[in-house]
Amino acid sequence: MPRLVLVAAALWAVSASAQIDEGLLPLDDPVHRFLQHQQTAGALDGALLTTLPLSAYEARRMLDTLATRVEAGDVRLGTADRARLDRFRGVAPAPGAEWARRRLGSSVYGDGETLLAADGDGYAVRAQPLLYLTPGLTRRTERPDRDARIPTYRLSRGVGVAGHAGPVFFDATVLENQERPAEVEWESFTAPRLGFTKLIGDDDVYDYIAATGVVGFTSRFFEVRAGRERANWGFGEGSLELADYTAPQDHVEIRARFWRVRYTNRYSRRVRPVERVPGDPQLYPRSYSALHQLAIDLPGGVQAELFEIVAFADDSTGGARRGFEPAYLNPFVLYRAVEGDLGTFDNALLGVGLAWNAAPGYRAYGQLLIDELRFSELGNDWWGNKWGVLVGAHVVDPGWGDARLRGLSLRAEYARQRPYLYTHRSESSAYVHYGDGLGHPAGPNTSDLSTWALYAPLPRLEVGLHVSHTVRGRNTATENFGSDPTLTYDTRTSNYGVETLQGVRQRETILEAWTGVEVLPEAVLGVGLTYRGVDDDGLGRDRAVTGFAQLRWGLPYQTRRF
DSSP: OOOOOOOSSOOOOTTOOOSOSSSBOOTTOHHHHHHHHHHHHTSSTTOOOOEESOBHHHHHHHHHHHHHHHHTTSOOOOHHHHHHHHHHTTSSOOTTHHHHHHHHOTTSSTTSSSSEEEEETTEEEEEEEEEEEOOEEEEEESOTTSOSEEEEEEEEEEEEEEEEETTEEEEEEEEEEEEEOSSOOOBTTEETTTEEOEEETTTTEEEEEEEEEEEEEEOSSEEEEEEEEOOEESSSSSOSSBOSOSOOEEEEEEEEEETTEEEEEEEEEEEOOOOOOTTOOOOOOEEEEEEEEEEEEEGGGEEEEEEEEEEEEGGGGTTOOOSSOGGGGOTTSOHHHHHHHHTOOOEEEEEEEEEEEEETTEEEEEEEEEEEOOGGGTTTTOTTOEEEEEEEEEEESOEETTEEOTTEEEEEEEEEEOTTTTOOSSGGGSSEETTEESSOTTOSSEEEEEEEEEEOSSTTEEEEEEEEEEEEEEOOSSOBOSOOTTSOGGGBSOSSOOOTTOSEEEEEEEEEEEEEEEEETTEEEEEEEEEEEEEETTTEEEEEEEEEEEEEESOOOOOSOO
16 A cells, blocks of 8 residues: 655655756656647647656757647647747746846846756756745544644755756756645655655654756767656556656666657666664665666557566575676666576566547557466466556547637546555565555555546646545555555465455545646745545544645646656
């Protein structure tokens, strides 16, 4: 069962850099959303958005392609989308930039977007203050052992810097954070999605520093990155392949693009938090993963992806290996075959995804992940038939011809994950990082339906709604029914008769509604409401409603789980 924390705004964008035209784009930032919107609308044929985040330079190429099609009359954009395109390409300043320059001087918002900008012959640097303030109040019902009203907040402040010199680019952010959730879930100096975290106050406030940084090289056909950041791979908002639910990972990523093909390799390090003895200098145990994805744009509005993952650690070979396995560095080899040749017990996963633009504004997609499978055991509910499936639909600007509701984006996804998916012989070789699964945030042994609605009728305004309903078969204190990917599958309850949603039945509903207005470039004022309801056959019912206000500067909004 993934660990979920009820916070005032449930806004977890701690690793995101500022929305700037250098470095990497933050996940969930307006440029990513805009490109996905235009892809579904049919205005960005051929764009492969399966490995996010994009660099600002790749995103700029896509925006320039879109602008060329608009100027040629091949694509028609609404007034608000045309204004966004001009802003993201640097043709027009962000809302409020000129007003700020008149009052603060010409040294600010020189590029019309970020607070401080410097450009020269072959180089550029951007710097943006970062602020996230979300005071809120949570009201809990159904649980007499909990406080009925709980003041909650998150205060994050820091700076983001990005730029390039020739083909070399960089992106770095640092945030100092204090956060008081309605319910603390903290273990081994970590909390969900946050990595290393301390408790302060009356042990009810998270205190942590979030630092990310990437350096890279970009060219027409290749891009190489090294650093620490989150990622999200696949066609959907959720992903069985690599989701952004966990803490940022140290990684090296190699991207190649040509013709209708994109090929991406990612080599990353995973951390397993353990209880530490004060004064003990021993590092947290390290483990690793290697991923590669081949994405191709096919005729007829169809796109496909093939991907493979291997998670491994020193103890996968009984302690005979130290560090990253060199054989997995080969970008053109099947990991499952290498695993067998090495005689290891590494954790290999395979998957495929498809997406289809059925008509302008209507896109369907799906993803299948196979962790382990025996065809001879199909239909027998064998424990080792570990797979997950995700199907989704994305609708933008619904309607036909000129009768469209411009600025509206609707998305729905259903994911079903078998028990023991992502698990392995030990937590070190399970597909997890800092105790959180690297795949779909609902976790194994679940059935999850999630929906989103985003409405941005004006360049400065956005209204959002996210609703998800998850049915889970959770573990007990003594029985492993397959809902916790950190537990070894050797502790499974049985070999046969393993059904999805076995265990203690739990139903969880999450609702989030928010709205925000951009008052200055990157500065958003907003309000929102979150609801979380849990019905557990063993623990009973729990309900919590949180109202919050928010002030964001340089950081995008991100929903509770995605």
